[in-house]
Amino acid sequence: TQLLEQSPQFLSIQEGENLTVYCNSSSVFSSLQWYRQEPGEGPVLLVTVVTGGEVKKLKRLTFQFGDARKDSSLHITAAQPGDTGLYLCAGPTDSWGKLQFGAGTQVVVTP
Amino acid sequence: GAGVSQSPSNKVTEKGKDVELRCDPISGHTALYWYRQSLGQGLEFLIYFQGNSAPDKSGLPSDRFSAERTGGSVSTLTIQRTQQEDSAVYLCASSARGHEKETQYFGPGTRLLVL
Numbered sequence: 001t002q003l004l005e006q007s008p009q010f011l012s013i014q015e016g017e018n019l020t021v022y023c024n025s026s027s028v029f030s031s032l033q034w035y036r037q038e039p040g041e042g043p044v045l046l047v048t049v050v051t052g053g054e055v056k057k058l059k060r061l062t063f064q065f066g067d068a069r070k071d072s073s074l075h076i077t078a079a080q081p082g083d084t085g086l087y088l089c090a091g092p093t094d095s096w097g098k099l100q101f102g103a104g105t106q107v108v109v110t111p
Numbered sequence: 112g113a114g115v116s117q118s119p120s121n122k123v124t125e126k127g128k129d130v131e132l133r134c135d136p137i138s139g140h141t142a143l144y145w146y147r148q149s150l151g152q153g154l155e156f157l158i159y160f161q162g163n164s165a166p167d168k169s170g171l172p173s174d175r176f177s178a179e180r181t182g183g184s185v186s187t188l189t190i191q192r193t194q195q196e197d198s199a200v201y202l203c204a205s206s207a208r209g210h211e212k213e214t215q216y217f218g219p220g221t222r223l224l225v226l
Contacts, residue, residue: 004153031212042115042202042217043154050212088153092211096161097142098170099215101153 003027004089006102013079014110021074021105023089030092032072033099034063037086046074079109113137115218117203123224124193132188132221134203140216142209143186145178148200148220157201160186161209193225 007022023032031050035043047056049065049072056063060083062075076083086106090099116135124130136143141162146154156170160180171177175194180186190197200222204215 006153041219042204044217045214048212048214090154093156095211096159096167096209097144097206097211097213097215098156098159098167099144099146099154100156101146103151103153 004091004100004102006087006089006105008105009103010106010108012108012110015080016078017109019076019079019107021087021107022071023073023102024071025091026070028069030069032065032069033090034072034074035088035090037088037104038084043086043088076107079107081109081111083107084109115203115205115216117201117218117221119221120219121222121224123226125226126195127192129189129191130193130223132190132201132223134186134188134218136184136186136203136205137216138184140205140207141183142206142213143180144204144206144215145186145188146202146204148202150199154202157188159209190223193223195225198223198225 034046037043052067052069054065060077088104090101143160145157159167175191178188200220202220204217206213
């Protein structure tokens, strides 16, 4: 079983601060995905990283895939209350899209 | 709307009763996935349908769980003789063809509470 461990489990910060969420595994993944889930809704895909060492930016969010494709990070610059949510990393366990998810990081950004 | 829909939104049942959860995928999507999200946990894969192929049932936790997909569209997840540990949010997702790098679009989930 390819396990994905996320840290921290919970993060509470003030608006304007920066934060980083980590996703680590002992296994190699062909790609990793990051989702954000808000209460009462399903997860929404933010980004997919596929190449070791890859860095992708989505406005104030920066995603990095480790060189060995075993880990990934999500960095949010100048967090806003709208960034509040559960951030999940996920990786495919086969070629058909069956996903293994981390337990998630709950991020709370207060004004 | 054009997204994935699930019904009911919430379901409260008594231990030992059977429940059926429904998922309507995005029109034209051939791949459909069911996941379960327990409190404080990430999503756990349950079952996967791709077109007319036999489903991948490797994630179903027990033989009380079953699912079907009729006409390559709507899917129903059935839990027989529900137990309290079945309480969770059941999420359905669909993707265009089921390739690992495709986007999976999730529905809002069904919140199941077994008393």
